[in-house]
Amino acid sequence: MNKTGVFIVMLLIVIGGAGWFFAENMPQRGAPMTGGGMNPPSDNTNTQSSSAEEKALPIPPLLEDKNPEQGKAEFDLIAQEGTTEFFNGKESDTYGYNGNYLGPVIRVRNGDDVKVNVKNELSDATTVHWHGLEVDGTEDGGPHSGIESGETWDPEFPIEQPAATLWYHPHLLHKTGEQVYKGLAGMFIIEDDISDSLNIPKEYGENDIPLIVQDKQFSSDGTFEYNLNRHDIMMGLQGDTVLVNGAVNPYLEVPQGKVRLRVLNGSNARTYNFKLSNDQKFHQIASDGGFLEQPAEMTNVVLSSAERAEIIVDFSEFEEGDTLELTDQGTPFMSFRVTGEEGHQADLPGQLTTIEEINPSEAVRTREFVFQGMGRNVNINGKQMDINRIDEVISLNETEIWEITNEAGGMMGGMGGNGGMIHPFHAHGVQFQVLDRDGNPPPPNETGWKDTILVSPGEKVRVIATFEHPGVFMYHCHILEHEDAGMMGQFEVE
Numbered sequence: 001m002n003k004t005g006v007f008i009v010m011l012l013i014v015i016g017g018a019g020w021f022f023a024e025n026m027p028q029r030g031a032p033m034t035g036g037g038m039n040p041p042s043d044n045t046n047t048q049s050s051s052a053e054e055k056a057l058p059i060p061p062l063l064e065d066k067n068p069e070q071g072k073a074e075f076d077l078i079a080q081e082g083t084t085e086f087f088n089g090k091e092s093d094t095y096g097y098n099g100n101y102l103g104p105v106i107r108v109r110n111g112d113d114v115k116v117n118v119k120n121e122l123s124d125a126t127t128v129h130w131h132g133l134e135v136d137g138t139e140d141g142g143p144h145s146g147i148e149s150g151e152t153w154d155p156e157f158p159i160e161q162p163a164a165t166l167w168y169h170p171h172l173l174h175k176t177g178e179q180v181y182k183g184l185a186g187m188f189i190i191e192d193d194i195s196d197s198l199n200i201p202k203e204y205g206e207n208d209i210p211l212i213v214q215d216k217q218f219s220s221d222g223t224f225e226y227n228l229n230r231h232d233i234m235m236g237l238q239g240d241t242v243l244v245n246g247a248v249n250p251y252l253e254v255p256q257g258k259v260r261l262r263v264l265n266g267s268n269a270r271t272y273n274f275k276l277s278n279d280q281k282f283h284q285i286a287s288d289g290g291f292l293e294q295p296a297e298m299t300n301v302v303l304s305s306a307e308r309a310e311i312i313v314d315f316s317e318f319e320e321g322d323t324l325e326l327t328d329q330g331t332p333f334m335s336f337r338v339t340g341e342e343g344h345q346a347d348l349p350g351q352l353t354t355i356e357e358i359n360p361s362e363a364v365r366t367r368e369f370v371f372q373g374m375g376r377n378v379n380i381n382g383k384q385m386d387i388n389r390i391d392e393v394i395s396l397n398e399t400e401i402w403e404i405t406n407e408a409g410g411m412m413g414g415m416g417g418n419g420g421m422i423h424p425f426h427a428h429g430v431q432f433q434v435l436d437r438d439g440n441p442p443p444p445n446e447t448g449w450k451d452t453i454l455v456s457p458g459e460k461v462r463v464i465a466t467f468e469h470p471g472v473f474m475y476h477c478h479i480l481e482h483e484d485a486g487m488m489g490q491f492e493v494e
């Protein structure tokens, strides 16, 4: 800063609010304010231009069930190419299911026999994996279930698990990252007698809201592409713009009452630390695989890629016109606008469900999974994915403990702590329970069913599961760039 600049700053400090002085005497009024971080507290021009871009949160439609018969459901899903306008007047090439970006919500009931007709209208092959669904390997939609361009795939499966917020996305070998990033993902909701009977918000789109949170790296022209640089290969592709249901900085109008948010981290690699802008407490009622036994009171929730949390936020104390923001590490990315409408008031049930704890003594063995390597060398137990190799064989209906260790951060961790990589571990076709993290019991929001678990650098997490579905399934890191690079293996249940 030159001497004149220093003088102006000092003058500002000395005379404080004497704006008239500058109005009368500054030759270039306003110039120091743009460059010097000295914006006045209420810059109406900026507020108006940013609010003009704000969009109402898009709510993905519920996909029509074509089978009127009770206990059966049939859906049509088309993977297709399109364009999406994330910023006014700027179109980006995207993928979507039954649309240009993301997909509709598939909602089924426990006990339903489900059929999905998947048509691939992309120019590339794809697959559709039902993330979190307990189905046989042939219906799971992993890399073995490739659908060539122009072809169809019609999996049929019964729903045999409790109410939960799951999701679906492609799982093509080496191409999962690209296809998810371009927009292929959707929510898959299971309801059951328990979710029906609980006095919690459950009006879809009104007070039961899906939030698919993703990050993108946009170019200055408002488009994005899937091009990995060296940093992306190491850390997974992490963008600077957060989208919710495909919208940048959207707002949601909420009634004065409790609202249920089904939060899905649908990002390729990023881990979020969600918090409300006023540090207000909320309750997590469900994890990946369904309800927790009791609501867990929290001020923040951490979700790594593919993890879900259903949370209840109470807006009863707010007045019409009030706003609240949802933040990641303190940075807002969507807002809630409270309306004059009265919302869901009932207290949360003290008990949501009962979860039968799997006793570790039932486990027939402990299997170890060590996450190692960096960049293109990421691996599990020293091996990279080979579609022609089965890595682990499990007997049908047996219970096992899986011990997942993250050693991959070792080298960089030694260089200064935060260089270590987290790895979200995901196993297909099964829901597990967390036994411990480095020998300590899991936090309350990890005491329910899980299918994806964040494993920090140097950490060891033990989970337990009973394998009730036959077939070939994947286990892998859910940082999609790590998965695509080979941090994946196959287990066969027989």
Ligand SMILES: [Cu+2]
Pocket (backbone or CB within 6 Å): 421, 422, 423, 424, 477, 478, 479, 482, 483, 487
């Ligand atoms: Cu990873």
